[in-house]
Amino acid sequence: MNRFNRKTLAGLMIMIMAILSIFRGLVDFPGEQAVEVLAGTAGWIAGILLFVDAPRTLKIQAGILILLGLALSTFAITQGQSLDWFLLATLNTALLSMIAAVGFLRLVTLPREDAAPSLPRGPAAFFRTMLGLSFSSSITNISAPIVVCDRIHATEPINRYMASCSTRVFCGAASWSPFYGAMAVVFTYSPDANLLWLIFAGIPLCIAGLIYVCSTAWRFHRGELSNFVGYPIHGRDVRIPLVLICISLAGYLLLEGSSILAIIASCALIVTVATLLLRHGLPSTVFQMGGFIAEGLPRMVNELTLFLSAGVLAVGIIALLEVDLIPFQITSYSTVTIVAVLIGMVVVSALGIHPVIQIASLAPVLLESSPNPNLIGATWLFAWHLGTCSSYLSGTNLVFQGRYNIPSWRIAMDNWPYAVTLAAFGSIWLLILNHYLPAFQ
Numbered sequence: 082m083n084r085f086n087r088k089t090l091a092g093l094m095i096m097i098m099a100i101l102s103i104f105r106g107l108v109d110f111p112g113e114q115a116v117e118v119l120a121g122t123a124g125w126i127a128g129i130l131l132f133v134d135a136p137r138t139l140k141i142q143a144g145i146l147i148l149l150g151l152a153l154s155t156f157a158i159t160q161g162q163s164l165d166w167f168l169l170a171t172l173n174t175a176l177l178s179m180i181a182a183v184g185f186l187r188l189v190t191l192p193r194e195d196a197a198p199s200l201p202r203g204p205a206a207f208f209r210t211m212l213g214l215s216f217s218s219s220i221t222n223i224s225a226p227i228v229v230c231d232r233i234h235a236t237e238p239i240n241r242y243m244a245s246c247s248t249r250v251f252c253g254a255a256s257w258s259p260f261y262g263a264m265a266v267v268f269t270y271s272p273d274a275n276l277l278w279l280i281f282a283g284i285p286l287c288i289a290g291l292i293y294v295c296s297t298a299w300r301f302h303r304g305e306l307s308n309f310v311g312y313p314i315h316g317r318d319v320r321i322p323l324v325l326i327c328i329s330l331a332g333y334l335l336l337e338g339s340s341i342l343a344i345i346a347s348c349a350l351i352v353t354v355a356t357l358l359l360r361h362g363l364p365s366t367v368f369q370m371g372g373f374i375a376e377g378l379p380r381m382v383n384e385l386t387l388f389l390s391a392g393v394l395a396v397g398i399i400a401l402l403e404v405d406l407i408p409f410q411i412t413s414y415s416t417v418t419i420v421a422v423l424i425g426m427v428v429v430s431a432l433g434i435h436p437v438i439q440i441a442s443l444a445p446v447l448l449e450s451s452p453n454p455n456l457i458g459a460t461w462l463f464a465w466h467l468g469t470c471s472s473y474l475s476g477t478n479l480v481f482q483g484r485y486n487i488p489s490w491r492i493a494m495d496n497w498p499y500a501v502t503l504a505a506f507g508s509i510w511l512l513i514l515n516h517y518l519p520a521f522q
Contacts (some may be wrong), residue, residue, distance in 0.1 A: 087130050092378040094127035095181050095385075099148065099346060102178035106343020107336065114167065121170035128389045131382040136479075138507070139383060143390035146438065150390075160404045165396060172392040175342040177266040178378030182346035182386055183260050184377060185344050187218060188369055189321055189356040200236055204303075206311025208295055211250050213312065215291055218251045219258035220322040223480060226251045229312040230485070237310045239485040245495035246294050248477050252470035253290035256462050257283030259329060259345055264464040266437055267458040268341055269443040274458035276333050276341050280522045282510075286466065293499055302499045325352045347485060363502055378401040387437060395441035419515065420508045422447070423460050426466050430468025430491065436461070440466075456514065463507040469501040 105113055124451035132140070154164050201209070217225040226247045230239050235366065239247075255263040257280045267274055298306055325348060332344040357366040426439050440461050447457060469475040471493050478489035514521040 088134075088379040089375045091127040091130040092374045092376070094123040094130070095118070095378040096374050096379060098123040098127065098174060099178040099181045099350075102175050103182070103343045103347050103350075106175060106340030107347065117171045117174065118167065120178070121172075121174040124174050124385065125170070127379075127381075129384040131379055131385060132254055134379070134382045135386045136383070139386055142435075143386045143440075146390040146394045150393035150395070150397035153394075153401045157308055157400035157404050158399070162400055162404045164400055168399070169396045171391065172395060173269060173388040175340060176262065176269045177381070177385060177388055179265045179342045179346045179349075180262050181378055181381060182349045183220075183222070183223060184381065185353040185370070185373055186260075186321075186325070186349055187377065188373060189353055189360075197206075200233065201311045202309060203311075204299065204306040204309070207298060207306050207309045210292060210311040211246065211294055214247065215250045215254055215287065216322065219254035220260050220325060222261065223251070223477065226477075227480065227484065230481075232312055233310050234485060239481075241487055241495060242305060243309075244481045244485060244487045244492050245499075246483060248299065248470050248492055249294055249360075249496055249499050252286045252466050252477060255469065256286040256466045259326075259341070260349070261465075262388075262437070263462050265342055266440055266465075267461050270440055270448070271454045271458045271461075274456040275455055275520065277330070278455045279458050279462065282455070282521070283316055283462050283466075285510060286463055286503065286507050290466070290499070290503055293502060310354075321352065321356060325349065328352070383432070387435060391435075391438050391441040395444065396439070397443060398445045411433065416512055416515065418450075419460060419511050420454065423464055423508055423511065424504055425465045426464035427471065427500055430464070430472045430475070431497065431500070435472070437464040438466045453515075453521055456511065459514065459521070460511060463504075463511070466505070467500040470496045481521055 473490040473493040482489040
């Protein structure tokens with residue numbers, strides 16, 4: 082099977098996974114577990130087909146996670162514990178389906194090329210670019226900083242400072258955006274969390290990050306700001322994201338009992354198809370959607386590899402917990418635990434362990450103490466935000482290394498002061514939420 086056919090087949094499997102998962106999340110019907118297994122199987126087939134395309138470091142990391150998960154599961158079986166095969170096949174299916182569906186938004190929501198011969202310059206251009214990047218990233222994820230920085234790079238090479246600012250702002254949207262993989266992970270491992278409360282908790286940390294970026298730029302990098310080349314993000318660039326957020330929240334409120342991941346995924350597909358139809362008509366819409374299935378969805382190889390392997394580890398840990406062989410237990414999710422989990426996850430992320438792996442590993446242990454789902458969810462979102470920008474192995478920093486030849490470890494080190502400052506702010510904010518708001522107690 083040649084490369085094109087292999088990737089096309091993988092894209093079709095991802096699309097089948099997404100459609101089945103959305104249908105299962107929105108509708109209750111007999112045989113729903115069989116549909117979940119079919120969706121999970123399609124995801125695993127896609128992951129296997131695309132594994133050869135994963136970066137070498139990710140292959141090694143995934144191999145270790147899978148072997149460790151299988152070893153834990155095998156040991157649990159020898160102790161008389163049966164393995165949850167259904168969970169193994171389906172654990173992260175809804176998460177991956179949402180990421181796949183949101184990926185289609187790139188067809189309609191990426192910032193448009195501006196017709197002006199030159200880009201805006203100066204401090205005002207920097208502030209507008211950071212604000213626009215934060216908002217657009219919350220919808221289109223890594224596509225937004227790539228488009229913005231590529232356009233700037235064509236006029237003036239992206240330097241370390243611009244790279245570090247862009248990664249901070251991009252990762253900051255993970256604190257609250259329902260369209261990030263971070264939110265999908267939270268609802269996978271803490272399904273009782275409330276989306277509106279998580280957004281409420283996360284926006285202040287995102288705003289604090291923007292304030293940090295802009296204030297430190299004005300205080301310590303004023304010389305660079307005077308000649309900064311910005312990106313013109315206009316009002317038309319945020320119309321579709323605003324519509325998408327509104328209908329997703331409306332769906333969340335109206336479709337009570339439905340999976341929030343399925344609601345977000347279905348809204349993303351509906352908005353994409355409707356916008357393409359209005360802009361280009363039916364033939365072009367079919368062509369663009371088909372092209373993205375064949376070429377765009379296979380680019381999920383990193384997410385597929387990481388989340389599927391993390392799921393294997395999580396199932397192994399769950400099996401081991403059920404035979405009571407892990408002595409480490411948390412009896413209550415106290416104020417000390419809140420701060421320890423947040424800071425600990427940021428530190429471990431800086432060492433190279435992705436937050437999704439940490440969440441999959443910690444969830445079985447932390448959930449034993451029956452923590453408030455909104456509080457644990459907000460903690461994980463904050464850790465994702467700060468951990469991904471400060472890790473030399475995060476996909477965000479590796480993208481900037483590959484495109485602009487800036488070593489990822491340098492970007493990560495530049496972001497450590499930001500991560501430390503925001504971790505302190507995030508810890509205080511979580512404690513305030515826990516102390517004063519019943520939704521987080």
